[in-house]
Amino acid sequence: MIKSVGQGTSAAIEAAKLRESTKTAAPTKASTDAARSPTANVASPTARMAAQGAPIDTARIERVKAAIASGNYPVDAEGIAEKMLDLDLPPVKH
Template sequence: MITAVGPTGIARAIELRGDSVGKSEPVAKVEQAGAQASGAIATPAAELAAQGAPIDSAKVTAIRTAIANGTYKIDAKAIADRMIALDLPTQ
């Protein structure tokens, strides 16, 4: 059984590393991409994306409460139907 070819272990790591360790130059500062960096006007789509998805806090609270109480009903057939509908091509 061959376990390795050539030098291995810490000696090999030091040999491969060479003199470059600790002598790297600082990384150049990268400007932020997007409308702010280029000075362009943000589009309505970009503004909506920056706001994030709308969240119905009342609905989230109601679902959390139902789950905690053990009264949240899961309709597996409805979920399966929607998953299949997403995969079917539209005509």
């Protein structure tokens, strides 16, 4: 199970690297045409954030991976179970 967490994290890091590499790539004809359009500079903050992707704290990821690998990562199984049940069960009406 821990291995799958690391693989998901690796995929997220690779996606972030890919996004970064496309930012520095030479502009294509389509992107330069879009930049010239009158609405190109009107993108909402939400659209900009979606295009950039979620921020990734790679240092924190490495710390968590190291803690998991060394067996020093605290897991509150009861707390996790409660949160999972809260997500799956409808609220109880009294």
